[in-house]
Amino acid sequence: MNITRRTLLAAASAVALLAQPMIAQAQDLPRNMRLVIGSKSTGGDTYQASAMVADALSEKLGINIKVDAVGSSEAFKVLSRDKRGTTIMMFHDQAYLGHLYGVTGYDDIFANYNIGPTVAINPGNAYLVPADSPYQSMDDILQAAADGTRVRVAIQPGGVSEIGFSAMKNAAKVMNPGSEENIVAVNTGSQSDKNQAMWDDLADVINGSIQGNEQFTQLPADDEKAMRFVWITARPETLEQAPEAGMGGTSRDEMLKHASPETSVTLDGNEDFTFDKEFFMLFNKDMDPAISEAIDAALTEIYDAGDIQTRQKEAFFIPNFLPSDEAKAHLQAKRDTYGKVIEQISQGN
Incomplete structure (x- = not known):
């Protein structure tokens, strides 16, 4: 009986010891x-x-995390003030693309904030044409651009919506220098505005998404x-993980x-341009590092458990957890690639 009791106490102590790092964090x-x-x-x-990640973190860490949809300008302001x-x-790639495009209110996130972990990809960024389009x-x-035809592309300027348009112009320039002038932007606002531009014959191609536009393809x-x-x-590696x-x-x-590779929009004549819309966290530069370390550790355990991946895929997100250090290097590499594309099409303008 004493041996059994000691064994049980030892087992309980071992469990408690394993839990201590997360409790401390x-x-x-x-x-x-x-x-x-x-x-x-x-x-x-x-x-x-954000809601999926907030719910999982709240449960894992035993705290309350509320998602607040305030918009990019207000979000950056609030984050900057709260040490x-x-x-x-x-946020997603718009956070650094806005800066690359010179959009007011977007600073260099890599200089002004600490980059947190990536959590998911929305693989749905797409470009569409009318069903009766000759393209x-x-x-x-x-x-068509190489042949001198003006191709009008409806986008919301300054970020995720525009980066594919920039890639089209870059591909045109790489393949037939000068033809990029025939890929022209029709600057609009929301997705409904872009759709309407197509229906009003103001655009030949529109930026859209699988989630928002798939219904119209049926x-x-x-x-x-x-x-x-x-x-x-x-x-393609991202899409292959979709249901x-x-x-x-x-x-x-x-x-x-x-x-890619079945639909090729060249990046440099050798590789295809690709873009995954990735969601990641940002922290105040002066925040206690222990907080970000706790979040990284909790998310590591959450993604190791696997339940969140199931919920993300059900909502047509591709799970993509990278801890903060890896996420920063990964996102900086993306920033550098897209920065070169934007710079390339700007030369001579």
Whole structure:
């Protein structure tokens, strides 16, 4: 009986010892944290991705994390002011693309903030044409530009919506110098504005998303709102992790036909341009490092457990956890690649 009791006590002590690192880290955190996001929408992908991570972290660390959709300008301001760590931020590639494009309110995040972990990818960034468009592929679009035809592309300038447009212009310049002048932007606002530009015959191509536009690709070809995908910017390795059924009436295999390498938009004549819309955290530069370390450690355990990946895939996100140090190096490499694309098409303008 004594041996059994000692064995049980030893086992309990071992369990408690294993739990101590996470408990100690959790004690370094504020009891209530505000996760501001670079979007004002509570129905968009930024809010969805953030809410899943906030819920998982709250449960793991035993604290309250509230997602607050305040928009990018306000989010950066609030984050800059809060050195205590009661405010953290979630955003996506727009955070550094806005700076590369010179958008007001976007500073260099790598200089002014600490980069936190990446958590997920939305693989849905895409470009579409009307169902009755003469352009069947990106090759057709780039050839039309080379032949002197003006191709109008509806985008929301200054970030995720524009980077694929910049890649089109860059590819045109690499393949047929001078033809990039025939790839022209139609600057709009929201996705509904871009859709309307197509329907009003103000744009030949629009930036869209699998999630937002797939429904229009399922309409009868003679419907005035019917569309076709011509390019999905995500890496094939990313799309291959999506559910086989895809989304709506578009399977994963059909999506892959519109992505590299089957649909090629060249980066430099040798490699294809690709773009994954990634979600990641940002922290105040002067925040106690123990807080970010606790978040990294908690997310490592959360992703090791695997439940969050299931929830993310059900919402058509691709899980992509990288701890802070790896995330920073990865995002800086992306920033440098896209910075070169933007610089290349700006030369001579």
